[in-house]
Amino acid sequence: MGTTESAPLAVEDIRADFPILEREFDGTPLVYLDNAATSQTPDQVVDAIVEYYRTYNSNVHRGIHQLSQEASIAYEEAHDRVAEFIGAESREEIVFTKNTTESMNLVAYAWGLNELGPGDEVVLTEMEHHASLVTWQQVAKRTGATVKFVRVDDEGYLDMDHARELITDDTEMVSVVHISNTLGTINPVADLADLAHDHDAYMFVDGAQSVPTRPVDVGEIDADFLAFSGHKMCGPTGIGVLYGKEPILDAMQPYLYGGDMIRKVTFEESTWNELPWKFEAGTPNICQGIALAEAIDYLEDIGMDRVQAHEEQLAEYAYDRLSEFEDIEIYGPPGDDRGGLVAFNLDAVHAHDTSEILNEFAVAVRAGDHCTQPLHDKLGAPASARASFYIYNTREEVDKLVEALADARELFA
Structure with a gap:
């Protein structure tokens, strides 16, 4: 696939928007390489949060007064902004949740509990995040449905021949991670959607690692559902998005009940609000939704094609640098065919120990199973260290990672 050709980012200008990157630990500048878990937040988004709380903090859809009207308009316009960002038809297809995990659970419980039964199948992959794997696993146990997994080959790619075997007329849902948060594999979700639709199944795309980066x-991609989180794309924590095709969402029953998701309530019966509000029960994450729209503005001012090119180039450079060492095992596809992260292990060193040593050099990486325990079992590794990149990272920071690993190697020799 190779990296995307695009004009380079003005990284130093971008870094100026993120004061946290100026932090030092015992005189050593921070190198933040844990963006697949949570990206940093620019001043522009922080300013939007502060402006909300200082000037028009109020509940939405519940007041006639000026503050409530201002908050309601901003919150609804945030749905419009997200819809535009991902090519949805309208705000009716955009439900705000608190993260990707809640978006997954919303569909699994609001749709899955009502639609799945014995003989039905849900097709996942061996590289799924626990947010998908565990959720569909538990719903299948409650409904009698079966969960099947598309194999991952030795290079970290999906076995598409196996996918064609598994996706049949018994399949009701295909739920696939767009970019693996462990392998960096970029899955052919449009092809998988075609397979699903050929068998009248729905396609759910876990976009937690893709929507922020490309x-x-x-x-x-013809997704029926798509989920992602604001905190991985320069936004605040506590805000996620579920996209769903309007006819499907319209037919689904609510997942949560309470205020704002109702149209009429009597002692005997209730009817539901219009989309998307019927899935946003109670006081929502108003400020976070508004700040997510600001984060989208920030990223689009940079250009998502340039965001993609930058992080893929850094991932390829990191892959190449780490490949120089025979005692480092890298997981996933080649460096020129992956998303912006590299998971690896130093021979005979647990990933937690590697991460702890890197922290002594102010290099922040992730260590653990990255919520992909079954995949790590398949890889024969209890855990891995993961460096993940974003718009403010540099090649020099990759070099600092490699230098710190060299020191770690000596400590464990």
């Missing part, structure tokens, strides 16, 4: 258009 252009994603739900129409182009």
Whole structure:
């Protein structure tokens, strides 16, 4: 696939928007390489949060007064902004949740508990995040449905022949991670959607690692559902998105009940609000939704094609640098065919120990199973260290990672 050709980012200008990157630990500048878990937040987004709380903090859809009207308009416009960002038809297809995990659970429980039964099948992959794997596993146990997993080959790619075997007329849902948060594999979700639709099944795309890092258009990939989180794309924590095709969402029953998701309530019966509000029960994450729209503005001012090119180039450079060492095992596809992360292990060293040593050099990486325990079992590794990159990272920071690993190697020799 190779990296995307695009004009380079003005990284130093971008870094100026993120004061946290100026932190030092015992005189050593921070190198933040844990972006697949949570990205940092620019001043522009922080300012939007502060402006909300200082000037128009109020509940939405519940007041006639000026503050409530201002908050309601901003919150609804945030749905419009997200819809535009991912190519949705309208705000009716955009439900705000608190993260990707809640978006997964919403569909699994609101749709899955009502639609799945014995003989039905849900097809996942061996590289799924626990947010998908555990959720569908538990719903299948409650409904009598069966969960099947598309194999991952030795290079870290999906076995598409196996996918074609597993996706049949018994399949009701295909739920696939767009970019693996462990392997960096970029899955052919449009092809998988075609397979699912050929058998009248729905396609759910876990976009937690893709939507923040590249252009994603739900129409182009023909996803029935797409989920992602604001905190991985320069936004605040506590805000996630569920996209769903309007006819499907319209037919689904609510997942949560309470205020704002109702149209009429009597002692005997209740009817539901219009989309998307019927899935946003209670006081929502108003400020976080508004700040997510600001984060989208920030990323689009940079250009999502340039965001993609930058992080893929850094991932390829990191892959190449780490490949120089025979005692480092890298997981997933080659460096020129992956998303912006590299998971690896230093021979005979647990990933937690590697991460702890890197922390002594102010290099922040992730260590653990990255919520992909079954995949790590398949890889024969209890855990891995993971460096993941974003718009403010540099090649020099990759070099610092490699230098710190060299020191770690000596400590464990």
